Amino acid sequence: MTSIQSVELRVAVVTFPGSNCDHDCYRAAKEVLGAGSLADEGAAPGAALRPDRKGETGLAGAGEAHRAAVRSNGRGETYFVWHRERDLRDPDVVILPGGFSYGDYLRPGAIARFSPIMDAVRRFADDGGLVLGTCNGFQVLCEAGLLPGALVRNASLRFVSRWVRLRVENAATPFTTAYREGQVLRLPIAHGGGNYVADEATLDRLEADGRIVFRYCDADGRVTDAANPNGSMRGIAGIVNEAGNVLGLMPHPERAVEALLGSTDGVGVFESMRAHVLAGLAAAADAGREARATEPAGRP
Amino acid sequence: MNRYVVEVRITPREGLLDPEGKAVYNALRSLEFGEVQDVRVGRLVRVVLNASTPEEARTRADAMCRQLLANPVTEDYEIDLDTIS
Numbered sequence: 522m523t524s525i526q527s528v529e530l531r532v533a534v535v536t537f538p539g540s541n542c543d544h545d546c547y548r549a550a551k552e553v554l555g556a557g558s559l560a561d562e563g564a565a566p567g568a569a570l571r572p573d574r575k576g577e578t579g580l581a582g583a584g585e586a587h588r589a590a591v592r593s594n595g596r597g598e599t600y601f602v603w604h605r606e607r608d609l610r611d612p613d614v615v616i617l618p619g620g621f622s623y624g625d626y627l628r629p630g631a632i633a634r635f636s637p638i639m640d641a642v643r644r645f646a647d648d649g650g651l652v653l654g655t656c657n658g659f660q661v662l663c664e665a666g667l668l669p670g671a672l673v674r675n676a677s678l679r680f681v682s683r684w685v686r687l688r689v690e691n692a693a694t695p696f697t698t699a700y701r702e703g704q705v706l707r708l709p710i711a712h713g714g715g716n717y718v719a720d721e722a723t724l725d726r727l728e729a730d731g732r733i734v735f736r737y738c739d740a741d742g743r744v745t746d747a748a749n750p751n752g753s754m755r756g757i758a759g760i761v762n763e764a765g766n767v768l769g770l771m772p773h774p775e776r777a778v779e780a781l782l783g784s785t786d787g788v789g790v791f792e793s794m795r796a797h798v799l800a801g802l803a804a805a806a807d808a809g810r811e812a813r814a815t816e817p818a819g820r821p
Numbered sequence: 822m823n824r825y826v827v828e829v830r831i832t833p834r835e836g837l838l839d840p841e842g843k844a845v846y847n848a849l850r851s852l853e854f855g856e857v858q859d860v861r862v863g864r865l866v867r868v869v870l871n872a873s874t875p876e877e878a879r880t881r882a883d884a885m886c887r888q889l890l891a892n893p894v895t896e897d898y899e900i901d902l903d904t905i906s
Binding site: 671674675677678718719 | 833837838840841844889890892894895
Protein backbone atom coordinates (compact mmCIF):
# COMPACT_ATOMS: atom_id res chain seq x y z
CA MET A 522 0.00 0.00 0.00
CA THR A 523 1.32 3.43 -0.91
CA SER A 524 2.12 5.59 2.07
CA ILE A 525 0.86 9.13 1.73
CA GLN A 526 4.35 10.57 2.34
CA SER A 527 5.67 8.95 -0.80
CA VAL A 528 2.94 10.30 -3.05
CA GLU A 529 4.30 12.84 -5.47
CA LEU A 530 2.33 15.76 -6.76
CA ARG A 531 1.42 16.62 -10.31
CA VAL A 532 2.21 20.26 -10.99
CA ALA A 533 1.20 22.01 -14.21
CA VAL A 534 3.08 25.20 -15.11
CA VAL A 535 1.21 27.12 -17.81
CA THR A 536 3.36 28.84 -20.41
CA PHE A 537 1.90 31.81 -22.27
CA PRO A 538 3.73 33.51 -25.13
CA GLY A 539 5.87 35.97 -23.16
CA SER A 540 6.00 34.03 -19.91
CA ASN A 541 9.53 34.24 -18.53
CA CYS A 542 9.29 32.79 -15.03
CA ASP A 543 7.83 29.45 -16.11
CA HIS A 544 11.22 27.75 -15.72
CA ASP A 545 11.72 29.21 -12.25
CA CYS A 546 8.30 27.87 -11.27
CA TYR A 547 9.07 24.51 -12.84
CA ARG A 548 12.33 24.22 -10.92
CA ALA A 549 10.81 25.33 -7.63
CA ALA A 550 7.88 22.94 -8.00
CA LYS A 551 10.10 20.08 -8.96
CA GLU A 552 12.56 20.59 -6.12
CA VAL A 553 10.21 21.64 -3.36
CA LEU A 554 7.04 19.77 -4.19
CA GLY A 555 9.07 16.69 -5.01
CA ALA A 556 7.25 16.22 -8.27
CA GLY A 557 10.25 14.49 -9.80
CA SER A 558 13.77 15.53 -8.86
CA LEU A 559 16.05 17.58 -11.08
CA ALA A 560 18.86 15.18 -10.19
CA ASP A 561 16.88 12.40 -11.86
CA GLU A 562 16.92 14.02 -15.24
CA GLY A 563 19.91 12.03 -16.36
CA ALA A 564 22.81 12.74 -18.65
CA ALA A 565 21.77 16.16 -19.92
CA PRO A 566 21.28 18.37 -16.87
CA GLY A 567 18.86 21.13 -17.66
CA ALA A 568 17.80 19.57 -20.94
CA ALA A 569 14.26 19.24 -19.74
CA LEU A 570 14.42 22.85 -18.59
CA ARG A 571 14.85 24.02 -22.16
CA PRO A 572 11.80 22.87 -24.02
CA ASP A 573 11.68 23.31 -27.75
CA ARG A 574 9.44 26.26 -28.43
CA LYS A 575 9.22 25.78 -32.16
CA GLY A 576 5.62 25.70 -33.29
CA GLU A 577 2.46 25.50 -31.31
CA THR A 578 3.05 21.95 -30.17
CA GLY A 579 6.64 22.55 -29.07
CA LEU A 580 5.96 22.47 -25.38
CA ALA A 581 3.67 19.49 -25.64
CA GLY A 582 6.60 17.71 -27.26
CA ALA A 583 8.85 18.84 -24.43
CA GLY A 584 6.29 17.42 -22.03
CA GLU A 585 6.94 14.03 -23.56
CA ALA A 586 10.65 14.52 -22.92
CA HIS A 587 9.92 15.36 -19.29
CA ARG A 588 7.87 12.24 -18.86
CA ALA A 589 10.66 10.13 -20.27
CA ALA A 590 13.35 11.88 -18.23
CA VAL A 591 11.69 11.98 -14.86
CA ARG A 592 11.80 8.83 -12.81
CA SER A 593 8.99 9.35 -10.35
CA ASN A 594 7.41 6.85 -8.00
CA GLY A 595 4.01 6.98 -9.62
CA ARG A 596 1.97 9.79 -10.99
CA GLY A 597 4.13 12.67 -9.71
CA GLU A 598 5.42 15.06 -12.32
CA THR A 599 6.10 18.72 -12.97
CA TYR A 600 5.31 19.71 -16.53
CA PHE A 601 4.68 22.64 -18.80
CA VAL A 602 1.30 23.21 -20.40
CA TRP A 603 1.33 25.41 -23.48
CA HIS A 604 -1.44 28.02 -23.43
CA ARG A 605 -3.01 26.62 -26.61
CA GLU A 606 -3.69 23.29 -24.94
CA ARG A 607 -7.12 22.61 -23.46
CA ASP A 608 -6.27 19.84 -21.00
CA LEU A 609 -4.27 20.40 -17.79
CA ARG A 610 -3.54 16.64 -17.58
CA ASP A 611 -4.93 16.01 -14.09
CA PRO A 612 -2.71 18.21 -11.91
CA ASP A 613 -2.83 18.75 -8.14
CA VAL A 614 -1.47 22.28 -8.50
CA VAL A 615 -1.56 24.77 -11.38
CA ILE A 616 0.94 27.62 -11.54
CA LEU A 617 0.48 30.71 -13.72
CA PRO A 618 4.00 32.15 -13.93
CA GLY A 619 5.37 35.65 -14.24
CA GLY A 620 6.41 37.34 -17.43
CA PHE A 621 4.87 39.52 -20.07
CA SER A 622 2.17 37.41 -21.66
CA TYR A 623 1.23 38.84 -25.08
CA GLY A 624 3.72 41.65 -24.48
CA ASP A 625 1.38 43.14 -21.87
CA TYR A 626 -0.62 44.47 -24.84
CA LEU A 627 -3.84 46.27 -23.90
CA ARG A 628 -3.31 45.54 -20.18
CA PRO A 629 -1.11 42.93 -18.48
CA GLY A 630 -3.01 39.64 -18.49
CA ALA A 631 -5.90 40.98 -20.57
CA ILE A 632 -5.29 38.74 -23.57
CA ALA A 633 -3.78 35.72 -21.80
CA ARG A 634 -7.08 35.44 -20.01
CA PHE A 635 -8.64 34.25 -23.30
CA SER A 636 -6.03 31.58 -24.00
CA PRO A 637 -7.66 28.18 -24.60
CA ILE A 638 -6.09 26.67 -21.46
CA MET A 639 -7.82 29.23 -19.23
CA ASP A 640 -11.17 27.39 -19.49
CA ALA A 641 -9.50 24.36 -17.94
CA VAL A 642 -7.82 26.53 -15.28
CA ARG A 643 -11.19 28.03 -14.39
CA ARG A 644 -12.83 24.59 -14.10
CA PHE A 645 -9.90 23.32 -12.01
CA ALA A 646 -10.22 26.32 -9.69
CA ASP A 647 -14.02 25.93 -9.45
CA ASP A 648 -13.47 22.31 -8.38
CA GLY A 649 -11.23 23.48 -5.53
CA GLY A 650 -7.84 22.83 -7.18
CA LEU A 651 -4.90 24.92 -6.01
CA VAL A 652 -3.97 27.72 -8.41
CA LEU A 653 -0.93 29.90 -7.74
CA GLY A 654 -0.39 33.02 -9.85
CA THR A 655 2.79 35.00 -9.33
CA CYS A 656 3.42 38.43 -10.87
CA ASN A 657 1.92 38.25 -14.39
CA GLY A 658 0.04 35.18 -13.18
CA PHE A 659 -1.66 37.38 -10.55
CA GLN A 660 -2.53 39.89 -13.28
CA VAL A 661 -4.03 37.11 -15.42
CA LEU A 662 -6.11 35.82 -12.47
CA CYS A 663 -7.52 39.31 -11.84
CA GLU A 664 -8.29 39.88 -15.52
CA ALA A 665 -9.96 36.47 -15.67
CA GLY A 666 -12.15 37.37 -12.71
CA LEU A 667 -10.79 34.49 -10.61
CA LEU A 668 -9.58 37.14 -8.15
CA PRO A 669 -11.20 40.51 -7.46
CA GLY A 670 -9.66 43.89 -8.23
CA ALA A 671 -6.97 44.79 -10.75
CA LEU A 672 -3.28 45.58 -11.03
CA VAL A 673 -2.35 48.91 -12.61
CA ARG A 674 0.88 50.78 -13.33
CA ASN A 675 3.20 51.23 -10.37
CA ALA A 676 2.60 54.61 -8.72
CA SER A 677 6.24 55.50 -9.50
CA LEU A 678 5.70 54.60 -13.19
CA ARG A 679 8.98 52.71 -12.89
CA PHE A 680 9.66 49.04 -13.32
CA VAL A 681 10.77 47.91 -9.88
CA SER A 682 13.15 44.96 -9.51
CA ARG A 683 14.37 44.44 -5.96
CA TRP A 684 13.94 42.55 -2.73
CA VAL A 685 10.96 43.41 -0.56
CA ARG A 686 9.63 42.28 2.80
CA LEU A 687 6.18 40.81 3.16
CA ARG A 688 4.13 40.19 6.25
CA VAL A 689 2.11 36.98 6.36
CA GLU A 690 -1.39 38.18 7.21
CA ASN A 691 -3.14 34.83 7.09
CA ALA A 692 -1.21 31.63 7.84
CA ALA A 693 -4.29 29.42 7.50
CA THR A 694 -4.61 29.37 3.70
CA PRO A 695 -3.51 26.32 1.66
CA PHE A 696 -0.53 28.43 0.55
CA THR A 697 0.71 29.68 3.92
CA THR A 698 0.41 26.99 6.60
CA ALA A 699 4.20 26.60 6.61
CA TYR A 700 4.46 30.17 7.90
CA ARG A 701 3.19 31.79 11.06
CA GLU A 702 0.93 34.81 11.11
CA GLY A 703 2.94 38.02 11.28
CA GLN A 704 6.07 36.35 9.94
CA VAL A 705 8.18 38.66 7.76
CA LEU A 706 9.40 37.16 4.49
CA ARG A 707 12.05 38.43 2.11
CA LEU A 708 11.10 37.88 -1.54
CA PRO A 709 12.02 39.52 -4.85
CA ILE A 710 9.67 41.58 -6.99
CA ALA A 711 10.12 42.56 -10.64
CA HIS A 712 7.16 44.36 -12.17
CA GLY A 713 5.91 47.57 -13.74
CA GLY A 714 2.24 47.02 -13.00
CA GLY A 715 1.83 45.65 -9.48
CA ASN A 716 -0.28 48.42 -8.02
CA TYR A 717 -3.30 46.58 -6.60
CA VAL A 718 -6.60 48.47 -6.77
CA ALA A 719 -10.17 47.58 -5.90
CA ASP A 720 -13.18 49.53 -4.69
CA GLU A 721 -13.50 50.21 -0.97
CA ALA A 722 -16.29 47.65 -0.49
CA THR A 723 -14.13 44.92 -2.05
CA LEU A 724 -11.12 45.91 0.06
CA ASP A 725 -13.22 45.85 3.24
CA ARG A 726 -14.58 42.43 2.35
CA LEU A 727 -11.11 41.04 1.59
CA GLU A 728 -9.91 42.39 4.91
CA ALA A 729 -12.87 41.07 6.92
CA ASP A 730 -12.60 37.61 5.36
CA GLY A 731 -8.85 37.30 5.93
CA ARG A 732 -8.25 37.11 2.20
CA ILE A 733 -5.37 39.57 2.23
CA VAL A 734 -2.60 37.00 2.54
CA PHE A 735 0.53 39.16 2.19
CA ARG A 736 1.26 42.86 2.67
CA TYR A 737 4.40 44.81 1.89
CA CYS A 738 6.15 45.79 5.11
CA ASP A 739 9.48 46.96 6.50
CA ALA A 740 12.05 44.71 8.17
CA ASP A 741 10.16 45.00 11.46
CA GLY A 742 6.87 43.96 9.89
CA ARG A 743 5.33 47.44 9.84
CA VAL A 744 3.11 48.16 6.83
CA THR A 745 4.13 51.67 5.76
CA ASP A 746 3.96 53.76 2.60
CA ALA A 747 7.76 53.70 2.45
CA ALA A 748 7.71 49.88 2.38
CA ASN A 749 5.12 49.81 -0.41
CA PRO A 750 7.02 49.41 -3.70
CA ASN A 751 4.16 50.07 -6.12
CA GLY A 752 1.37 52.03 -4.46
CA SER A 753 -0.92 49.04 -3.84
CA MET A 754 -4.01 49.91 -1.83
CA ARG A 755 -3.66 48.94 1.83
CA GLY A 756 -0.20 47.55 1.08
CA ILE A 757 -1.67 44.46 -0.57
CA ALA A 758 0.87 42.08 -2.10
CA GLY A 759 -1.25 38.94 -2.38
CA ILE A 760 -4.86 37.81 -1.99
CA VAL A 761 -6.89 34.61 -2.21
CA ASN A 762 -10.32 34.01 -3.74
CA GLU A 763 -13.38 33.45 -1.61
CA ALA A 764 -12.90 29.67 -1.43
CA GLY A 765 -9.22 30.16 -0.54
CA ASN A 766 -7.82 27.88 -3.27
CA VAL A 767 -6.58 30.56 -5.68
CA LEU A 768 -3.67 32.78 -4.62
CA GLY A 769 -2.27 35.70 -6.58
CA LEU A 770 0.76 37.66 -5.46
CA MET A 771 3.16 40.07 -7.15
CA PRO A 772 6.37 38.88 -5.41
CA HIS A 773 8.15 35.76 -6.66
CA PRO A 774 8.27 32.92 -4.11
CA GLU A 775 9.66 30.66 -6.85
CA ARG A 776 12.77 32.84 -7.05
CA ALA A 777 13.46 32.44 -3.34
CA VAL A 778 13.77 28.68 -2.87
CA GLU A 779 17.55 28.26 -2.80
CA ALA A 780 20.10 29.88 -0.49
CA LEU A 781 22.26 30.52 -3.54
CA LEU A 782 19.59 32.89 -4.82
CA GLY A 783 19.61 34.96 -1.63
CA SER A 784 16.54 33.68 0.19
CA THR A 785 14.62 30.50 0.88
CA ASP A 786 11.57 32.33 2.23
CA GLY A 787 9.50 31.28 -0.80
CA VAL A 788 9.78 27.58 0.02
CA GLY A 789 6.90 27.79 2.47
CA VAL A 790 4.38 28.57 -0.26
CA PHE A 791 5.29 25.33 -2.05
CA GLU A 792 5.52 23.29 1.17
CA SER A 793 2.11 24.56 2.23
CA MET A 794 0.56 23.55 -1.11
CA ARG A 795 2.16 20.13 -0.84
CA ALA A 796 0.82 19.63 2.70
CA HIS A 797 -2.65 20.74 1.58
CA VAL A 798 -2.76 18.32 -1.34
CA LEU A 799 -1.41 15.40 0.72
CA ALA A 800 -3.94 16.08 3.48
CA GLY A 801 -6.68 16.02 0.84
CA LEU A 802 -5.41 12.69 -0.53
CA ALA A 803 -5.20 11.24 2.99
CA ALA A 804 -8.75 12.38 3.76
CA ALA A 805 -9.99 10.86 0.51
CA ALA A 806 -8.21 7.57 1.32
CA ASP A 807 -9.77 7.53 4.81
CA ALA A 808 -13.19 8.21 3.36
CA GLY A 809 -12.64 5.35 0.93
CA ARG A 810 -11.66 2.95 3.74
CA GLU A 811 -14.65 4.05 5.79
CA ALA A 812 -16.98 3.50 2.85
CA ARG A 813 -15.58 0.00 2.34
CA ALA A 814 -15.82 -0.77 6.09
CA THR A 815 -19.47 0.18 6.23
CA GLU A 816 -20.38 -1.83 3.13
CA PRO A 817 -22.46 -4.93 3.85
CA ALA A 818 -20.05 -7.87 4.17
CA GLY A 819 -21.88 -9.72 1.46
CA ARG A 820 -25.04 -11.72 1.29
CA PRO A 821 -25.21 -14.85 3.44
CA MET B 822 -24.49 45.62 -44.18
CA ASN B 823 -22.62 48.86 -43.59
CA ARG B 824 -19.09 49.45 -42.49
CA TYR B 825 -18.48 51.52 -39.38
CA VAL B 826 -15.46 52.84 -37.63
CA VAL B 827 -15.70 52.82 -33.90
CA GLU B 828 -13.28 54.80 -31.78
CA VAL B 829 -13.11 53.72 -28.16
CA ARG B 830 -11.49 56.14 -25.72
CA ILE B 831 -10.37 54.40 -22.55
CA THR B 832 -9.31 56.43 -19.53
CA PRO B 833 -8.38 55.59 -15.96
CA ARG B 834 -11.54 55.58 -13.87
CA GLU B 835 -12.35 58.92 -12.21
CA GLY B 836 -11.06 58.99 -8.68
CA LEU B 837 -8.36 56.43 -9.34
CA LEU B 838 -4.77 57.50 -9.19
CA ASP B 839 -3.43 58.05 -12.72
CA PRO B 840 0.35 58.14 -12.28
CA GLU B 841 0.97 58.60 -16.00
CA GLY B 842 -1.39 61.57 -16.17
CA LYS B 843 0.25 63.00 -13.06
CA ALA B 844 3.71 62.70 -14.61
CA VAL B 845 2.57 64.42 -17.81
CA TYR B 846 0.84 67.11 -15.73
CA ASN B 847 4.07 67.78 -13.84
CA ALA B 848 6.06 67.87 -17.08
CA LEU B 849 3.64 70.36 -18.68
CA ARG B 850 3.74 72.57 -15.58
CA SER B 851 7.52 72.49 -15.57
CA LEU B 852 7.42 73.62 -19.21
CA GLU B 853 5.52 76.64 -17.84
CA PHE B 854 2.11 75.66 -19.16
CA GLY B 855 0.75 77.12 -15.95
CA GLU B 856 -2.83 77.01 -17.20
CA VAL B 857 -2.87 73.18 -17.10
CA GLN B 858 -5.24 72.03 -14.37
CA ASP B 859 -5.49 68.30 -14.91
CA VAL B 860 -4.15 65.58 -17.23
CA ARG B 861 -5.37 62.03 -17.67
CA VAL B 862 -3.68 59.63 -20.03
CA GLY B 863 -5.70 56.89 -21.70
CA ARG B 864 -5.79 54.79 -24.81
CA LEU B 865 -7.53 55.02 -28.17
CA VAL B 866 -8.68 51.83 -29.90
CA ARG B 867 -9.99 52.13 -33.45
CA VAL B 868 -12.13 49.22 -34.64
CA VAL B 869 -13.56 48.85 -38.14
CA LEU B 870 -16.61 46.60 -38.20
CA ASN B 871 -19.62 45.55 -40.26
CA ALA B 872 -23.13 46.02 -38.88
CA SER B 873 -26.66 46.53 -40.17
CA THR B 874 -27.39 49.68 -38.21
CA PRO B 875 -25.45 52.25 -36.18
CA GLU B 876 -27.25 50.96 -33.07
CA GLU B 877 -26.00 47.45 -33.72
CA ALA B 878 -22.45 48.72 -34.29
CA ARG B 879 -22.59 50.59 -31.00
CA THR B 880 -24.02 47.63 -29.10
CA ARG B 881 -21.30 45.35 -30.44
CA ALA B 882 -18.58 47.89 -29.61
CA ASP B 883 -19.96 48.18 -26.10
CA ALA B 884 -19.76 44.39 -25.69
CA MET B 885 -16.14 44.49 -26.92
CA CYS B 886 -15.33 47.10 -24.30
CA ARG B 887 -16.92 45.13 -21.50
CA GLN B 888 -15.28 41.85 -22.45
CA LEU B 889 -11.80 42.95 -23.47
CA LEU B 890 -10.97 46.52 -24.39
CA ALA B 891 -11.53 48.11 -20.98
CA ASN B 892 -11.16 46.78 -17.45
CA PRO B 893 -14.34 47.77 -15.62
CA VAL B 894 -12.49 47.83 -12.29
CA THR B 895 -10.04 50.53 -13.30
CA GLU B 896 -11.15 52.13 -16.55
CA ASP B 897 -13.99 54.14 -18.09
CA TYR B 898 -14.68 54.20 -21.81
CA GLU B 899 -16.52 56.27 -24.40
CA ILE B 900 -17.54 55.12 -27.85
CA ASP B 901 -17.57 57.30 -30.99
CA LEU B 902 -19.16 55.98 -34.15
CA ASP B 903 -18.72 56.93 -37.81
CA THR B 904 -20.08 55.37 -40.99
CA ILE B 905 -17.53 54.61 -43.69
CA SER B 906 -19.09 55.54 -47.02
